[in-house]
Amino acid sequence: MVNVDNLIDLENGVQSKKVFWDQEVYDQEIERIFGRSWLFLTHESQIPEPGDFFTTFMGEDPVIVARQMDGTIKAFINSCTHRGNQICHADSGNTRSFNCSYHGWSFGIDGELAGVPLEAEVYFNKLDKAAHRLPEVTQVDNYRGFIFGCFDAEAPPLQEWLGEMAWYMDSWADTGGGAELIGTPMKTILKCNWKVPSENFIGDGYHVGWTHSAALQMIGGPLSALSGNGELPPMDDVGAQVTTRHGHGFGVIWELGHAIHRDPGDYIQFQQQTLPEVIEKKGEWRGKFYTGHWNSGLFPNCSFLYGTNTFKIWHPKGPHEIEVWTWTLVQKNMSPELKREIKKQAIQTFGTAGTLESDDGENMETCTRTNRGFQTRRGTMNASMGMEGDGRHPELPGVLGASFIGETSYRGFYRFWGEIMKAESWADIHKNDDTWVDNWLGKDAVSGMAARNIA
Ligand code: UNU
Ligand code: FES
Ligand code: FE
Numbered sequence: 001m002v003n004v005d006n007l008i009d010l011e012n013g014v015q016s017k018k019v020f021w022d023q024e025v026y027d028q029e030i031e032r033i034f035g036r037s038w039l040f041l042t043h044e045s046q047i048p049e050p051g052d053f054f055t056t057f058m059g060e061d062p063v064i065v066a067r068q069m070d071g072t073i074k075a076f077i078n079s080c081t082h083r084g085n086q087i088c089h090a091d092s093g094n095t096r097s098f099n100c101s102y103h104g105w106s107f108g109i110d111g112e113l114a115g116v117p118l119e120a121e122v123y124f125n126k127l128d129k130a131a132h133r134l135p136e137v138t139q140v141d142n143y144r145g146f147i148f149g150c151f152d153a154e155a156p157p158l159q160e161w162l163g164e165m166a167w168y169m170d171s172w173a174d175t176g177g178g179a180e181l182i183g184t185p186m187k188t189i190l191k192c193n194w195k196v197p198s199e200n201f202i203g204d205g206y207h208v209g210w211t212h213s214a215a216l217q218m219i220g221g222p223l224s225a226l227s228g229n230g231e232l233p234p235m236d237d238v239g240a241q242v243t244t245r246h247g248h249g250f251g252v253i254w255e256l257g258h259a260i261h262r263d264p265g266d267y268i269q270f271q272q273q274t275l276p277e278v279i280e281k282k283g284e285w286r287g288k289f290y291t292g293h294w295n296s297g298l299f300p301n302c303s304f305l306y307g308t309n310t311f312k313i314w315h316p317k318g319p320h321e322i323e324v325w326t327w328t329l330v331q332k333n334m335s336p337e338l339k340r341e342i343k344k345q346a347i348q349t350f351g352t353a354g355t356l357e358s359d360d361g362e363n364m365e366t367c368t369r370t371n372r373g374f375q376t377r378r379g380t381m382n383a384s385m386g387m388e389g390d391g392r393h394p395e396l397p398g399v400l401g402a403s404f405i406g407e408t409s410y411r412g413f414y415r416f417w418g419e420i421m422k423a424e425s426w427a428d429i430h431k432n433d434d435t436w437v438d439n440w441l442g443k444d445a446v447s448g449m450a451a452r453n454i455a
Contacts (some may be wrong), residue, residue: 002028008418010440013411020193021371026319028301032421033300034059036152037246038161039314040302041065041075043327044145046092051109054092056325058102058149058316063137064088064098065147066109073142075149076111076134087134092184107134138403144173145180154426163398165248165298171286172306176274177332181311182343185325188352192364194301194316195417199314199383200360201305202297203241203409205251206385211363215355223259239292239404240449241386243412244397245436247299247420252292253404257307259293261345261358266338274333276414287397297409298445304329309342310350320368326351383410389448390441402448403455415440 002025007016019025042054042065053066055078062078064087080087097114099106111134117129137149141158143166148158157231166173173179174333200207208227209216216227224454225231243249257271258264271291279287293307304311311329314322328346330339340341350357369375389402390411401408415436423429430438 002416002421004422008414009380010411010415010418013382013387013407015381015414017371017377017379017381019195019417020368021319021377023319026316028421029300030059030316032423034061034151034316034419036150036155036420036426038139038148038150038155038158039300040298041140041147041149042074043179044073044142044147044179044184047073049094051094051096052092053088053090053095053109055088055090055093056313057323058137058151059316061151062086063149064134065140065149068110073140073147074111075137075140076107077137078134080202081113081132081134081312082104086430105132111136112403136203144170145172148362152329152426156426156430161246161282162248162298163246164242164244165246166333167397168242168250168286168289171278171282171290172331175281175290175331176270176334180330180332181327182330182339183328185327186347186352188324189317190322190324190361190364191320192322192361192368193319194314194322195413196364196367197312197314197322197360198297198299199293199413200299200305200364201408202249202413203243203251203295203383203407204238205241205253205295205405206407207360207363211359215320215349215359218355219260219262219349221259221262221264221400222256237403237452240396241401241404241406241408242396242398243409243415244399245380245416245433247413248297248415249398249409249412250294250296250411251404251406252294254292256293257291260305260349261307261342263341266335270331270334270338274331280327297413299413305350309346310348312350324352326357383414386448387411391445391447391450392437393447396450397443399441400449402452404421 024051039058041056047054047067050067050069052065055064063075064078065075067073067315078087084103085100087098087100097106097108104117108114113129138153139150143158152419209229213227216224217281225329239253241251261267263349278290296303297303301314308349309329311327313325332341386402390399390408393400
């Protein structure tokens with residue numbers, strides 16, 4: 001068992017570089033994080049019809065997500081109960097059964113073992129078929145169409161797991177007809193640890209003007225002012241940083257939801273048309289979040305940019321490799337033309353060969369590879385930016401930082417990472433449900449953003 005206290009220094013916002021490199025850390029993550037967290041599987045819109053299926057991973061476990069004949073959704077381990085072969089090799093499709101390519105056992109869309117070749121002749125009808133159904137993922141549930149699975153029966157319900165993050169996401173996931181993911185996901189391999197992109201998307205407003213300097217100039221529009229950190233907008237009311245109970249979080253830049261789009265007219269118009277609905281259903285604050293640009297993460301390995309419309313999962317493949325899957329995130333009530341335009345923009349920016357995607361990929365691989373060294377592995381990384389500003393806000397849930405560029409949600413990600421890595425079970429985690437902010441920041445910590453609003 002790794003000693004988490006040697007890896008994470010909450011007080012100073014510091015992490016050991018071992019978290020990106022060590023096999024022992026990784027093995028514990030697979031059991032304690034991927035084995036106990038709610039993990040994003042797919043969106044309902046990806047499997048609309050009975051018999052539709054989508055294959056993915058929960059940590060390193062291959063799973064099949066399938067729409068049942070009665071319309072419900074189930075998920076199974078994608079590994080044959082005979083000799084362990086992978087059952088379904090397709091990325092997605094529609095079927096009545098899954099047939100193993102090794103000896104031909106076949107399983108229904110409900111996971112039942114339906115057919116065994118030569119069953120009477122070779123098993124003399126003694127094989128207990130009910131005991132050989134595909135193991136079902138313990139919990140499957142959906143948040144506004146986003147389907148998640150969890151291997152731990154003791155994990156809290158999905159809504160509680162998402163917690164305060166769902167309150168924020170409701171601003172666009174419960175308005176405009178709801179959200180959906182379009183396209184079959186693009187898939188790429190990156191030689192990096194899964195936490196490098198997770199921490200980047202959840203909280204890194206700092207890299208945008210620098211890493212993406214050339215791309216922002218090429219795109220033009222309001223974000224181009226950030227290029228090369230040339231013109232930093234006034235820090236006081238440029239946006240916010242949020243972290244929540246289970247490590248989810250995001251940074252938001254107010255009013256710039258559309259900013260990555262080269263020709264944002266139709267998107268701005270859609271937002272203006274739907275904004276009254278958001279304010280009416282969700283209130284003024286969430287109206288403000290609705291028109292912002294979010295860089296966001298759902299603990300552990302799901303990230304999205306709302307505004308830039310990319311939605312990603314970083315599947316771990318050992319400590320030093322991931323598979324990146326990328327969809328386009330849209331709202332259902334957008335016109336087909338606007339959805340198509342947004343998909344094009346999402347592919348050009350954060351698709352496999354996207355301009356901003358390739359800017360980031362280089363950094364992510366290098367942040368991992370440097371830790372091969374004897375000295376580098378023993379080093380630490382700093383995520384202390386804006387620590388003084390972390391605290392509560394009188395009207396907004398979770399912990400908020402001082403502004404958009406800060407590392408509040410990085411710190412929150414590693415706070416929960418440490419908690420779940422240490423916990424023996426969910427019962428241990430629940431002990432901290434009411435006290436996590438007090439224990440972390442003290443009873444009186446007020447967010448820098450709230451302090452400014454009050455002043
Ligand atoms: O790279 C990002 N996370 C990003 C890019 C965030 C905001 C705007 C553009
Ligand atoms: Fe699947 Fe044998 S491993 S039928
Ligand atoms: Fe980036």
